[in-house]
Amino acid sequence: MTSVPIADRRARVSAYTQTFMSRHSSMVPTFAAVVIFVLILIGAQIHFGEFVTPRTLSALLLDNAYLLILAVGMTFVIVTGGIDLSVGSVMAFTGISCASLLAHGYSAAVVVPAIILGGALIGLLIGVLVQYFDVQPFIASLAGLFLARGLAFVVSLKSIRVEDESVLWLQTTRYRFGEWYITPTGILAIAVAVVGALVMRYTRFGRTVYAVGGSEQSGRLMGLAVARTKVLVYVISGVCGGVAGLVLTAYSGAGYPRNGIGTELDVIAAVVIGGTLLTGGTGYVLGSVVGVLVYGTIKTVISYMGAEQAWTRIIVGLMLLMFIVVQRVIVVRAERRR
Amino acid sequence: MTSLLRHRLFWPGFSLVALIALNTAVRPRFIQITVRDGELYGALIDILRNCAPLMLVSLGMTLVIATRGIDLSVGAVMAVSGAVALTIIDGSSDPGSVSTVLVAIGVGVGVALVLGVWNGFLVSVLKIQPIIATLVLMLAGRGVALLITDGFITTVNSRPLEYVASGHLFGLPFALYIWVAATVSIALVERRTALGVLTEAVGINPEASRLAGVRSRGIILGAYVASGTLAGVAGIIYSSNIRAADANAAGELIELYAILAVVLGGTSLMGGKFSIAGTVLGVLIIQTLQSTILFLGVSSAESPVFFAVVVVIVVLIQSPRVHEIARRLTRGRRSRPSPEVRGDAELRTDAELRTEAEVTP
C-alpha cells in the first residue's frame, strides 16, 4: 500500500523534471558551472582549511569586478552569435584615457562619461562593420582590438597615476557587514550584471538578442529590429569595456596602456564556463557571473598554493579543460536522458 | 574583365599590389633589390624572409578553418617548440654541430606535433568547441614553455641554428625555401589527393559528410596536427631569428594575425572552401603592411592604429556590400532594379541551420 504514494510522488517529480527540462534545458551547463564552483570551494576549503571565509569571497568580487563587467557585455555579443575580441584593449584605452584626462585636471564628472562614450564608439565601429559591411565579427573586433590598443599607446606609453579622490573612492571605500565587505566597484559590477540580466530577459531588445542568435532571418520576419540589435550589442560591450576601464583604473590606482592584453580570452573563457554557447542563441548573464566566479576562484586557489607564474598558466589551462570536459559529459547525459 | 574581377583572388592580389605601389611611390628604394656577395637584399626580400613564421602558421590555420575550426594555440606551440629545441642545443656539449641542431629541431617539431594531436583529440573525439579546446593549450602552453626554459630567456650561439632564419641559399633567404616548400607540399597534398575536397565537405556539412562515409574525425584531427607541426617549425624559425627562446614573446598574437591572413585570403571563418594561394597573399599583405609601418616611419606607438585602419580598409575593399554600393554608384540609375536575392539566400541558409539544430537531439 505504501508503494502507491511513493510511485505517485516519483511520477510527480519526474513530470516536474520534464517540465523543467522542456523549459530550461539550456540552463543545464550553467547549473554544471554552479556545481563545479561549489565543488572547487569545498575542495579548497578542505585543502587549505581557511578558504571559504568572508574575506576571500569578498576579495573575489573585488579582484574580478572588471572581468565581471566585461563578461556581461560579452554575453550579449556571444548570444547573438558574434564575438568581441576588443574588450581587453578597450578597457586599456579607456583606463589610460581616464588617468590621463584626470591628470590634465578634468573633473571626474566629465571624464567618466567621456571614456564610456569612447568605449561605446569603438563598439559602434565594430557593430557597423559587422552589420552593414558583412565583416565577420572575429575580424571586425580584431580591428577594434588593434585600434583601441594603438589609441591607448597614443594617449601614453607609460603608466599614469590617478590622484583624483572620487575615482579612488570607488576602490578604497569599503562597506562592511561583519567580516564581509564590498567596494563601490563591486556594487557597480553587480549593478551591471543585474541590469544586464533584466534587459536580456524582460525587454524586447533582450529577446531580440536571443532571436538573432537563434535565426537572424526568422527574427527579421517577426518584425524584430535585427540590424539595430546587432549593432547595439557591440556598443553595449564597448560601454562595458569603458566601465571596466574605470573600475580597473580605480583598482590599480593608475592607468596603463598594456593592461588587459589577453583579457578578451579570459572573458570568453568565463562566459563559456557559465554556459553560453559560442554558436549563439543560448546563454545567461547570471551564468557568466558564475563563470567569472569560477575563473576567479581558480586563480585565487593557485595563488594560495603559492605556485610560480609558469604553473599558474598551466593550472588555469588544465582546470579550464577539466571544467569543459565535465560540462560536456553533463550535457551529453542530460540529452540522452530525454 | 568581369571574370577577373570576380576571381576570388583578385581583391587580395589587388590589395597587395596597391600596398607595394604605395610604398614605392613614397620611397622608390622599396622595390630595389641589390646583390651583395651573390646574395639578394632589399625590402621585398626582407618581406619574403620575415613572413616565414606567420606563413607557416597561417597555412596550418587555413586547414583548421576549412574544417570549421580555429586554432588559438599556435603562438603557445611556437613558444614550446622553440623552448624545447633551444634547451637541447643549450645543454649539448657542442651547440655548433649540425647534427645537434637537427636533433633539437626534430624534437621541438615533434613536441609541436604531439600538441597538435592533443588539440585534434579534444575537437574531433571529445567534440569540444574548437575555440575553447585550443584556448586550453593557448593558456597552458606558455606555462609549459616557461617551465622548460626555467622562466628565463634561453640564448644560444649556434651557427647552424642561425642559418635557419638568416642564412642564404642560392642567393635567396633560407627561410623563404622553408615556407615555399611547406606551401607547395600542402597544396600538392590537398589538391593531388582527395584530402582537399573531403576537408571542404566536412567543413561545409559535417553530418552529410558522415552519412556519405567521409572519415571526418581523421580529417579534423589531421588539420590540427598539421597546424601544430607547422607552428612548431615557425617556433624554430622565430627562435633562430632572435637566437633565443622567449616563452612570453614567441608567437605573441600570431594566432590573430594568422586568422586575419586566412580571412584576407578569401577563406571564410565558417569553414568549407579554402584557398592556399589566398592565404599566401593574405600573409604577404600583412607582412608588407608591417614593413610599410616601419618604412613610412610610423611611430611604434601609433602602429597598431595604423594597422587597424589598413585592416579595415582591406576588409572593406573585399566586402561584397561595398562592391554592390560601388556598382550602384558607377552605373547610376540605368540598371534595372534587381530584386533582393540576398533574402532568398539567407532564407535557405537559416533553414539549413535550423534543420541541423533540430536533428541534433
Add this chain to the structure above:
Amino acid sequence: MERPLVELVGATVYFGADAALDGVDFQLFPGEVHSLMGENGAGKSTLIKALTGALQLSSGEIRLDGAPVRFHSPHDAQLAGIRAVYQEIDLLPNLSVAENIALGSESRRFGLIDRAEMRVRAHAVLADLGLDIDPASLLGRHSIAVQQLVAIARAISTDVRVLVLDEPTSSLDQAECTELFRVVRDLKARGVAIIFISHFLDQVYEICDRVTVLRDGKLVGEYLTRELLRIDLVHAMLGRSADKLRTRSRLHVVDGRREPYLSARSVSVGSGIAEADVDMVEGEVLGVAGLLGSGRTELARAITGIDRLDAGIIRVQGAKEGIGGPRTAISLGVVYSSENRRAEGIIGDLSVGENITLALQAERGILHRIRPSRQRELALSWMEALDIRPRDLDRPAGTLSGGNQQKVLLARLLALSPRALVLDEPTRGIDVGAKVEVQNLVGELADNGLSVMFISAELEEVLRVGNRVAIVQGGRIVDTLPSDELTPDVLTALVAQPESER
C-alpha cells in the same frame, strides 16, 4: 462580384536575366481558400515572396483593397495583415513557444515584457488550434509538426487578413491536418483570405475554392476547384501530356522464399524503434508506411549504421555483421539517403560533380583520388542517366531545385554500386515530374537486382512503388503485407489505426 482583397497586376520579378515571375495577374478575395499550383520553379514561391514583402517586384504592382501598395520588408506586409507560414519554419528554436507566438506584438508593462500575460495569450491561441502544449517550453524541443502549428498560431494570433500557407501539411499527420483544415475553414468564415500551397492534390480539392496555376513564371489560368478535373489540373501544371506521368505498374511479385540480402532481427534504438524485424530481398522494393514519428526514419537509420543499435542483429547475405557506422554499411553495399536533404545530404557549396562522387571518393580513401577527367565522366554519366538539370557539373549543388538535389544524392549513392538502398522520403518537397522519375528509377533499380527500402508519407506512392509494405506504428513494425493485397484506403486505415485497437 465583390472587390478583391489583394490583387497582383502584371507582377514581374527578375533574377539576373531570367524572369522568375513574368507578368502574372492574381486575385484573392476575402473569405476564400485559393490554391497556387505549379511545379517547382513555376514561380509560386516568388509570387508569395513578392506578396509578403520578402522580394520586390521588378515591375507590376500589388493592390490592397484596390489601392497600390509597396512592401519593403516582410514586416511592412505583416502590418498590412498579410502573414505567411513557410514549409521551412521561420521560428526561433531557442526561445519559448509563447515568445515565438507573441514576439513583435508582445504586451509590455513599463517597457518590460509581461511574460505571464504572454503565456496566457499563447495558450489561448494554441488551444484554438487544438494544441495542448506548455507555452513556456522551448520551441526546439517540439516535433516539426508542432512547430508548424506554432507558426500558424503566430500568424493567426494577430489581425490577419491574408494568410499564406506554404506546404503547411508536409509534416503533419492526418489528425493534425484535420485540425488545421478546421482552423482554415474557421478563418475563412471570418473573412480571411487564404493562399494554400500543397503538393497533395487531395488536400487542394478538399479545402480550396479556387486554383491559380503557374508554369515557368507565367500564368496558365485560374479555375474553380469544383469545375476542374484532376487530370486537367495536372495538364495545366505540367503543360505536357499527363500520360507520361503514369508510373509503370509493378505487379511482378517476388518469390517470398528468396534469401534476403539484408535481414534485421529485434533491432532497437532508443525510444525510436523497438524489436523491428526487416528483410530486404534482392529485386524487391519494400515500402515503409507510417506516420511522422512512427519510427520509420529511426528504422532506416538503424539498419544503415547511422545510429548505433541498442539491441538486435543485422545479417548481410546471411553473415552477421556489426554495422558500426555509415562507412561499414557502405562497404557492405548498404546505403542510406536521408529525409533531410539539406542538413544531411547535399554539401551545398561543393559542385554537383563533387557531390556525386563524394561517397565514392570517401570509400576509395584520401590517397586514391579519382582523376578529374574520370570524375567528370562519371558525374556526367549519372547526370544524364538521372536527367539532372541544369547539366552543369561545376554549379554549387545547393543552387539546384529540390528534385535535382534529390537526384544528385541518388547518383552519389548509386555511384557506390550498392546492393541495398534505403531511401527515406526521397520524393518529399519535389515537383510532380521529378517525383515520377524517382519512383520509376526505384522500380528499375529493383528490376536490376537491388533491394530497395522506400519510405514515404504518401501512402499511395508507397503502394505504387513497393512490392511489400511494412507498416510502422509507435516504434514497431506492426505488419508487413504484399502491396497488391492493399488499397490506399485499407493502408490508410492500417497506418492510422490507434494502437489500442490492434
